[in-house]
Amino acid sequence: MHRQPGLSVRLKLTLSYAAFLMLAGTLLLAAVWLFLLRYVPEQAVLTVPNGTAGSDVFPVRSRLLDVFAPRAAAVFMLLLIFGLLGGWILSGRMLAPLTRITNATRLAENGSLSHRIELEGPTDEFRELADGFDRMLAQLEAHVAEQKRFAANASHELRTPLAITQTLLDVAINDPNRDSGDLDERLRAINTRAINLTEALLLLSRADQRSFTQERVDLSLIVEEATETLLPFAEKRGITIETAGELTPTKGSHTLLLQLATNLIHNAIVHNLPEHGTISVTTAARFDSVVLTVENTGEILSRQLVSTLTEPFQRGARTHQPGVGLGLAIVKSITEAHNGTLTLMARLGGGLHVTVALPADQT
Numbered sequence: 001m002h003r004q005p006g007l008s009v010r011l012k013l014t015l016s017y018a019a020f021l022m023l024a025g026t027l028l029l030a031a032v033w034l035f036l037l038r039y040v041p042e043q044a045v046l047t048v049p050n051g052t053a054g055s056d057v058f059p060v061r062s063r064l065l066d067v068f069a070p071r072a073a074a075v076f077m078l079l080l081i082f083g084l085l086g087g088w089i090l091s092g093r094m095l096a097p098l099t100r101i102t103n104a105t106r107l108a109e110n111g112s113l114s115h116r117i118e119l120e121g122p123t124d125e126f127r128e129l130a131d132g133f134d135r136m137l138a139q140l141e142a143h144v145a146e147q148k149r150f151a152a153n154a155s156h157e158l159r160t161p162l163a164i165t166q167t168l169l170d171v172a173i174n175d176p177n178r179d180s181g182d183l184d185e186r187l188r189a190i191n192t193r194a195i196n197l198t199e200a201l202l203l204l205s206r207a208d209q210r211s212f213t214q215e216r217v218d219l220s221l222i223v224e225e226a227t228e229t230l231l232p233f234a235e236k237r238g239i240t241i242e243t244a245g246e247l248t249p250t251k252g253s254h255t256l257l258l259q260l261a262t263n264l265i266h267n268a269i270v271h272n273l274p275e276h277g278t279i280s281v282t283t284a285a286r287f288d289s290v291v292l293t294v295e296n297t298g299e300i301l302s303r304q305l306v307s308t309l310t311e312p313f314q315r316g317a318r319t320h321q322p323g324v325g326l327g328l329a330i331v332k333s334i335t336e337a338h339n340g341t342l343t344l345m346a347r348l349g350g351g352l353h354v355t356v357a358l359p360a361d362q363t
Helices: 009-039 061-094 096-109 125-174 180-209 219-236 254-270 327-337
Strands: 043-047 055-059 215-218 239-244 249-252 277-285 289-296 341-346 352-359
Touching: 009 061, 061 096, 096 125, 125 180, 180 327, 215 219, 215 254, 219 239, 219 254, 219 277, 219 289, 249 254, 249 352, 254 277, 254 289, 254 327, 254 352, 327 341, 327 352
Parallel strands: 239 277
Antiparallel strands: 043 055, 215 249, 277 289, 289 352, 341 352
């Protein structure tokens, strides 16, 4: 954006200090002059001593003005010089923190996000601004690092099915007599995995951008819909799903919240015991929030592993399980997009305890 050139803030402050000092000096000299006009007569009579007859009359105020005016002008000049010089020095000292903030901004503009201002001194407006800028830089640095890591992982995950597909096609070309039935099935499976990964990436991007319409929904009904959809899959694996819930009104996207519930229950089914596993799905209403809890049996998980489960493509020790590694990452993004909180805890006997808390709709 093109802007017209103007005075710097330091120069404006300097002129303001000088103008204020000149105004104060003017008021002071005006008060002195009014005092003199009140108590000094306009004329004075000078009586000749030693009894000599006669007296002289001379103007007092005019002579006082002749003496007062040049001295007042000299004071004004001193005030002007002092105001400009002192204002320039004081404004420079006051704006020094702003200069550091500006330099940090330029470094960030050039791509350096590791720089911090770390302004010293007591808490004031500049200190709060500098601390806020430091926090913003830290968040940006973490976000950029996360995006780079995500892009690298996504590229790797997408490259894997493409590389396998290329290998299968090369083998088919070099061996024309090979049965194409097995090749078709393997290509179909690989293509399905690539489609699922692409759709998961699109859903994750949509949740991060919060590009959805807010509507009043009942979380318990959404969870019930997701549970009924995945019930045959759970029964096929010999897993029992126990549900309990109450009216849980909230605002958000029905589609995204259904995806959230589906991902949590699907994750609980896939990462469960080989047989006789259980899943507990409950919804509850609190004073100002609605809560969805999904708890499943499974292998014993460490606290360090649980802390990485919501990161994209971080499957931890469970890499032998199917999936694209975005299930809980999508749950986290959808939860944050709805201004909620996601909590993951390892169960003592094995498995995972997941809690999603969303703001309640009290309208």
